[in-house]
Amino acid sequence: MRIAIAIDRLSKGGAPKVMLSLANELLALGHEPHFLLMSEENIYDLPRGINVHCLFETDDKRLNRLFNLDKIAKKLSTKIARIESEVGKFDLFLSNLDKTNLLMAKTSVRPLFFVIHASVEEELKRHALLGPLKYVKKIRSKLALNGHHLITVSKGIEEEIRKKGRIKPASVTTIYNPFDIEDIVSKSLEKNPDIPTGDFWIHIGRFVQQKRHDVLFASLAKMENNLPIVLLCHKPKQARKLARKYGVEDRLIIPEFQYNPYPWIRAAKGMLLSSDFEGLPTVLIESLVCGTPVVSTDCPHGPKEILLDNLAEYLVPRRNPEELARKADLLLSRSIDLTDCGIERKVAADVVAKKYLGLIG
Structure with missing residues (x-):
């Protein structure tokens, strides 16, 4: 055809x-x-x-x-x-x-x-x-x-x-x-010397209102943990300026555009999504495939179709940095089994x- x-x-x-x-x-x-x-x-x-x-x-x-x-x-x-x-x-x-x-x-x-x-x-x-x-x-x-x-x-x-x-x-x-599951897993195993050696969060998304970087940065300021966060976004200067407002600019790591983001995702302690709305957020599925747990806003639409069963606990209300921070801290204290995520078979x-x-x- x-x-x-x-x-x-x-x-x-x-x-x-x-x-x-x-x-x-x-x-x-x-x-x-x-x-x-x-x-x-x-x-x-x-x-x-x-x-x-x-x-x-x-x-x-x-x-x-x-x-x-x-x-x-x-x-x-x-x-x-x-x-x-x-x-x-x-x-x-x-x-x-x-x-x-x-x-x-x-x-x-x-x-x-x-x-x-x-x-x-x-x-x-x-x-x-x-x-x-x-x-x-x-x-x-x-x-x-x-x-x-x-x-x-x-x-x-x-x-x-x-x-x-x-x-x-x-x-x-x-x-x-x-999603090409095998390709994602394979690419996630590639070496990248720019990836931090210590623990970090990751957020992937354009710097636009929909992604609510303000909620993300506010939640960082409220977390008990003090991990840095890798931002893969297209407007690093604007991101740093907004992070400065919330007192978390020193925790940002913003590399240049990454043709292969999967090693970064695999190395992260967790993926954070703070969006007001989505369609089917690709980064959540990619994160689970890479073996990285997720904390996400329960925004329309997609996250609750991806984070199923025991993973649904890590859905938080939109525009609520306190709850996003609390669930991020909780995630760090647990070992989460991602070997059988039901969404993978559907995508x-x-x-x-x-x-x-x-x-x-």
Whole structure:
């Protein structure tokens, strides 16, 4: 099968990483994945067999405008038709992220599914606080999904869409994100001399409001332990400035961008997640696969679908640094068995890829 994965870019961020994992597994299963990129920005070294088509210039400002979308979508349709004339018809289109979704929804390509990576309602709440223009752009991209087939990356997002009724899709179903378990374990065993030799916490996430670094730093200040924390984020200066406000700047370790974060995760005493909302937080699953326990906010959506059974004890209320600190201290005092996490079987890459291939029928 020939599968087209349309997405804003192949750079830092959860959605590009997830779709790259899916493409790798599709390739391993003997299929032909193609990326249709709205931007040339690309930081990943792609394996041979995964085709990439950059459809617009990186600095093409038309992609961020409120108007003339029909004209841009028509140009996109023409480019896709040209690609299909060269490589053959696509058997499945998967669209990701708002900018791409807005354009793909105006094309006539089929079968077309939109992958929803985060809470729709939480994103709208956040953009309402950023001003009317930001909100209009965001809600326009969400309402463009009306009448289309949706794939959500967690049951929580699916339930939210069904209950809220803001979007009226043709269908909505959940397919978890794919994880190459063996590859993660293998990469986690690679040596990295930059990793601290002593104990430390780890937090991985962009420095954005959603991730609530303020809650994270406030919890560090309240912990009985005095462990440093490794931050893998994209705005180290801003992170340090905020940490200074909470008196914990001296506990931060912020390395440069890590193409392989897994050795860092494996070496940590625990992964901390302080987010207000997620879709299916990749770092939690990766942490469990690496054998590193987790303390996470019980945010919408995903954490409670990942931290099952005895691990559910380490879910804490959102925006509660005191409880995050208490559970982090508790985690340090215990030995936690992660040998049989039920979520791993549900997110194995071959299982997930076959579910996506099942959409073609």
